[in-house]
Amino acid sequence: MAFQVDQKKNTIMGKLISKIPDGPLAQKWTKYKASVKLVNPANKKKLEIIVIGTGLSGAGAASALGELGYSVKNFCYQDSPRRAHSVAAQGGINAAKNYQGDGDSIYRLFYDMIKGGDYRAREGNVYRAAEVSNEVIDHYTALGVPFARDYGGTLDTRSFGGVQVSRTFYSKGQTGQQCLLGAYSSLNRQIKKGNVTMFPRREMLDLVLIDGKARGIIARNLLTGEIERHAAHAVVLATGGYGTIYYMSTLAVNSNASAAWKAHKKGAFFANPSFVQIHPTCVPQLNEFQSKLTLMSESLRNDGRVWVPKTKGDSRAANEIPEEERDYYLERRYPTFGNLVPRDVASRAAKERCDAGFGVGETGLAVNLDFRDSIKKQGKKAIENKYGNLFEMYKTITGIDPYEEPMRIYPAGHYTMGGLWVDYELMTTIPGLYAIGEANFSDHGANRLGASSLMQASGDGYFILPNTISNYLADEISVPKISTDKPEFEAAEKEVVERLIKLISIKGKQTASSFHKRLGKIMWDYCGMIRNEEGLKKALVLIRELKEEFWRDLIVPGTYSELNMELEKAGRVADYFELTELLVTDALNRKESCGAHFREEYQTPDGEALRNDEKYTYVAAWEYAGEGKPSVMHKEELKFEEVEMNVRSYK
């Protein structure tokens, strides 16, 4: 029987409908594609779609939709689409190709992700992500992405945390850059053909709804300050994650949450905001003046061994500490997965060792990542071939040569599993508004496994959204081009301008960045790697106090109708205050530990996360209730029909 859903309704009286197709897991997506409504080629040209974002999800979606014949408008705040943050991804991209013949399969990739996410993701979506992963690799290879190859010419792979197979395709330590160049070339092809119109240096400042449907955006031209209106039949947010709430994170300083947050305030539910991944291998903070931290890819844990001295406060240089005085604590505690335990586990273990006084370096807030043994075994050249650019980057930042001495690493804010709630079709709770890539709450549950974000972002953009969006657009073919003269655009633009003027008019003494830094510290201290009720409650008070100070003492020089980077920052920080409040509220609500969400009160006797499946096997999707009013939580109960919910163990 044909799969049919009412694509306009994924909530009924507040109850969330995820629209997972019926039938066996492995056939859901095939069945969906075979019965979804289509739009014929002549009608596609008449339909306009706005895509915000040009990372792997956005560039993928814009070029695939352009290729299909839709009229696409693509926006990003960078000067070029190829500077989207996906460019920073280092280690690799997963796929279930099983080129190694090591027992991998779509099912195993699905299972690893469900388990890795600590049983807090939807089975149907995760299986589909694993299923399209193979198409993603074929697609990038066809686009000319130079993935590493083995001696025989076959694509090479390596391992990432939380798995026992080798399924990660890579281009040295610059996989994101190479994939994005591929995506950028497919995007450019569509720009040249006139199917995609590119709007760089634009920031979406609000979403416009007409009769409850997403019909356009208000954007600011970041070079001229001009406020623009853009209309479409559907809007796709591919705007990335919000890891920058910690101020210090592995993300580019410009990455922000504003697009998703504006959509949330217009009715899109925000799911699991407190599920934030802290990455274990980052260059530790060197001083108070830093504005970001640098990631050292997880792939390094394939060959690097993590250790601290066995003696507290041992201040000898790493190379002077003999083998028997080193504690390879991950190998000791997790013999099965060793250095390749998932990120949440590795991060907490590093923190535990440092808090117990075994950390290294001047601050004691670092552990060693040592390549001595791998270099001895494989030779320097082999290590250089795999990670050369990462080693160079590390040396440039720290002055230490990792071929000679261990790297020093410490956890830092990295990836957000939380995001806009979407159904199986990747549609938010606003009809016609889609969220893809890191911007949605996605397929990673409470913890993302390494190299699965590029996979999910690319799968969403190239292969999933282009199939699902037609189910909505098929009913829109008779809707004529939407005019930006409509009162809804007028009202949204007025609101945007008023807010910009409000920010400029405060004329206080403190910069947006200084507020961001203080907010980030509150978040890191009370809602970071480890959380507890007392700290979370304190964080809520501190955030509200700081927010009040922000609106009283912010300084933004200049006007809004010109290039004004301070104003850009101020708007984003204003949104962070609101998002962090929701994030902490979500963390307080979830009285269990799962994946990266570790509540001190809920742990096993040996310090591992203790889930409460009876009460919390759900997605917490929050509805905005208005300024100053508490958000309303809706539950999407998660059902596990294929996998048994076990205690996640990597021992």
Ligand SMILES: Cc1cc2nc3c(=O)[nH]c(=O)nc-3n(C[C@H](O)[C@H](O)[C@H](O)COP(=O)(O)OP(=O)(O)OC[C@H]3O[C@@H](n4cnc5c(N)ncnc54)[C@H](O)[C@@H]3O)c2cc1C
């Ligand atoms: C240092 C680092 C290394 C990583 N390494 C890996 C890895 O090896 N493997 C892996 O799988 N994952 C990795 N990740 C995670 C992965 O890179 C990201 O999750 C993924 O690239 C996100 O892609 P995206 O398309 O969702 O968004 P992004 O690439 O973040 O793109 C967001 C886009 O949205 C646009 N945008 C945002 N807001 C607005 C707005 N208001 N108006 C207009 N435009 C807007 C931006 O201009 C940009 O074009 C890494 C992440 C970091 C930080």
